[in-house]
Amino acid sequence: MVQIAAPPRPRPLVRLIAARPLLSFFVLSFVPSFAYELVFIFVLDLPLVPWMFAAPFIGPFAAAFIVTAAADGRAGVRGLLRDLVRWRVGLRWYAVAAIGLPAVLMLCALPFSGGPGAFRPDPGALGEWAVAFVLVLVVGGPLGEEPGWRNFATPRLQERFGPVAGSLVLGVVWGLWHMPLFLVEGYNHAGGDLAATVLPYLVFLGFTTAIAFLFTWLYNRSDGSGPVAIVAHTFCNVSLLPVLFPGVENDLRYEVVQVAAFAVVAVVLIAATRGRLGRRG
Numbered sequence: 001m002v003q004i005a006a007p008p009r010p011r012p013l014v015r016l017i018a019a020r021p022l023l024s025f026f027v028l029s030f031v032p033s034f035a036y037e038l039v040f041i042f043v044l045d046l047p048l049v050p051w052m053f054a055a056p057f058i059g060p061f062a063a064a065f066i067v068t069a070a071a072d073g074r075a076g077v078r079g080l081l082r083d084l085v086r087w088r089v090g091l092r093w094y095a096v097a098a099i100g101l102p103a104v105l106m107l108c109a110l111p112f113s114g115g116p117g118a119f120r121p122d123p124g125a126l127g128e129w130a131v132a133f134v135l136v137l138v139v140g141g142p143l144g145e146e147p148g149w150r151n152f153a154t155p156r157l158q159e160r161f162g163p164v165a166g167s168l169v170l171g172v173v174w175g176l177w178h179m180p181l182f183l184v185e186g187y188n189h190a191g192g193d194l195a196a197t198v199l200p201y202l203v204f205l206g207f208t209t210a211i212a213f214l215f216t217w218l219y220n221r222s223d224g225s226g227p228v229a230i231v232a233h234t235f236c237n238v239s240l241l242p243v244l245f246p247g248v249e250n251d252l253r254y255e256v257v258q259v260a261a262f263a264v265v266a267v268v269l270i271a272a273t274r275g276r277l278g279r280r281g
Helices: 012-019 021-043 050-084 091-107 123-139 142-161 163-177 180-185 195-221 226-237 252-271
Strands: none
Touching: 012 021, 012 050, 021 050, 021 142, 021 163, 021 180, 050 142, 050 226, 091 142, 091 195, 091 226, 091 252, 123 142, 123 226, 142 163, 142 195, 142 226, 163 180, 163 195, 180 195, 195 226, 195 252
């Protein structure tokens, strides 16, 4: 009788990750990033730019691939890579990411600009904005974060909790992941002490939570396109205010209005899709 050797059993750590993929992803997203950021902020006292560019890559980006490899093997990793380069999904979804989303952000500036009559585009600021857009795209977070938040976590959270609750969970987690950066004075209006940091951070947390529903809808409607999510994230991070409303400052009041606006967008999307946020099946 010919005996066939049993395939080798996965290592205990791999089995643990495969058994709890979402929990493992969140742990691997937070722990390396937090450790890296805290060392650079408190020990080495280095500026966020350019040193923080690695945090998303050793966090959500690496976690997405590590957990996918443990849970789904090589086939899963190939599928994740396909999603990350799936750019042929229809121009309308890029239009939502590159025109619709910024349009909402710019509408939020109207209360502080004196009304539509104060709209005075400054073409001279466009070149500087384009350079900032490319820098933020590459080193400012979108390329490192989105493979984790959208391409790994979104489908799994939807499967477990449904589109609405899954988006809510991810929006909160997305905001919590940025917490150490608010220890740096000036980051998203953070102050020099705890009291002056709490309010800006809560506003930021509200923003990531509110806009997560739009990102889930975009993810579902674009068949999980990584490029669409990355473009949308970049337009969130690079303000068009200097180009379209040169006299309006990107202050905390403006960000509060953004939270309210995207909360309305979230409610409209939930109602219009009957809670499915574009998810099929």
